[in-house]
Amino acid sequence: MKVLVAEDDASLREGISDVLSELAEVHSAGSVDAALALLQQERFELVLTDLRLAGTGKGGRSILEAARRRLQAVAIVSAATPEDLQRALEPLEADAILAKPFQLEDMIALVERFLALRGDLERLSKAWPPESGWTEVAAGAHLQQVQSPEPEEDATWIRLQPGTSYAWTHHSGRAGVLVVEGALEVEGERQPAPRYLFLSRGQPPTMRTEQGCLVLSLALRG
Template identity: 30%
Template sequence: MNTSPRQKILIVDDEPDIRELLEITLGRMKLETFSARNLGEAQALLQREHFDLCLTDMRLPDGTGLELVQHIQQRDPNLPVAMITAYGSLETAINALKAGAFDFLTKPVELPRLRELVSSALRLPTAGGLSTAIERRLLGDSPPMANLRKQIDKLARSQAPVYISGESGSGKELVARLIHEQGPRASRPFVPVNCGAIPSELMESEFFGHRKGSFTGAVEDKPGLFQAAHGGTLFLDEVADLPLSMQVKLLRAIQEKAVRSVGGQQETVVDVRILCATHKDLEAEVSAERFRQDLYYRLNVIELRVPSLRERRDDIEALAMHVLKRLAKDTGQPEARLHPQALEALKNYRFPGNVRELENVLERAHTLCENRTIEAQDLRLSEGNCTADGAMADLTQVDNLEDYLESVERKLILQALEETRWNRTAAAQRLSLSFRSMRYRLKKLGLD
């Protein structure tokens, strides 16, 4: 970390003791400090000086720290602002993060946590290189992708928890990695975990670790995922699959910033940024009482939606070319070309599996094609997911009309659920069904 005197920190607090504590602590870090007692003084200093970080109390004599965050966001959005709040004012801190604050501290200020926050803020990449780096990894020039890149750029400069929503295969983990890699924790671990893949009886041990002898098979001490991600980012994929008992323990770990291993007597302090994702409608899961509302609000400080491939068809050609180049490099063969009709078929396909399905389709076609040219038939796309009208059913594929109609009904209902992020009410409206009729069909098809 560059700690030259040129790095300037603005401290905004009306309590002299707090200002002095912050000035002494930051001075020992060889940082230059400027202090303001109120909102007016802070705004005046911001006009005269360039700062690398601002620390502000929430309550000020002539306004609030939230107003200062908003003021800075409008005039210098690249300046990180950390909010100092009273202990237990979690809602205030969350509002600050939503307004654009980098992070928050609670009173009484813990000096190790203060130094950690300041060091993290000063490691932020300079604004300019972010968008270029994201663009190289997140392909596509469509408006939805341009907006997504802009949001990633902004969220990388924050420590706010982010809930990444989107359909399966749309690239949620890539988005999480980019947020991590473009932020101040880039040199620290990025630990992804699929919450649906861990057996429920092993979850506590996997997340928090265990001590030797704490249960049968615990032959040595083992750190958990939180400890492994210390200083970095913990990405909870398919977080909606966590059982309620584990949700309680996860909430406590996030709130207390500490974990206790299975069989352990003491808590271990952990510093992790939480990013989570699921293809399900998390709000609907809360309504159905399958997901805790308090955990939902703690994780969903900021929601970032990843668009489906259907919403950015203009990107399909660029994505396909990128995949074919990669396949040629991986196999050591000349690059295959897409026949115009094959490209048109891809653009007319619904891609329920999104980018992941596009990659699989092209990998199969790359193997099957002749003369290094991928024809439309090489793609082997499912007709049920093509958007072209007028296709007739192949009667040789229909053994039983009732079963066939039920399979079509199932596909359409699943498609509507995926397009509405598993919001049953919205899916029913999409299919012009009453909610009661939708509920009946879901039960009949075993989708409830």
């Protein structure tokens, strides 16, 4: 799993990267431009970025916009008040906020939450869905709830027939999505299996598949 850390304070960036390296493969960027370049080259389970960041564009907001287009989760690090942060990002919304000054334990817990989402999807995807129990919610689109011993897990299998378009509305909040088989087209970009995506709150994109696909979706806890 991969995490991107965007921070222009070199000592803070290195410190955060060292701590998080125990949890994931960490890529770091000291400017908006460097972070945007990495977002074009790699996919991340979480992008952790300071709101105020050196480089072209609008600091962390530019990184949020770019990561959102590629369906990757973003946590904003900022000392701004919630009201100022909302004004700086609107109409977008970060997937998580890490308020400065922060404790290392808080940062670790935040990152672990997003990494666990990917890990839980991979674990649940190993138990293939049964052929029975599917509910048709639209032409060519069938859903089935995952039978899990963990009551807090809200996971859903989605099976789309070739040529199907589906408005993603069964998870209205933040959710991880794992393309298990086939390929899914989201916002005009083809996402072949195995591909992990993150849907942010208020972002129910219409998805389409030409060849058909099997997808697993899991709501983010908390």
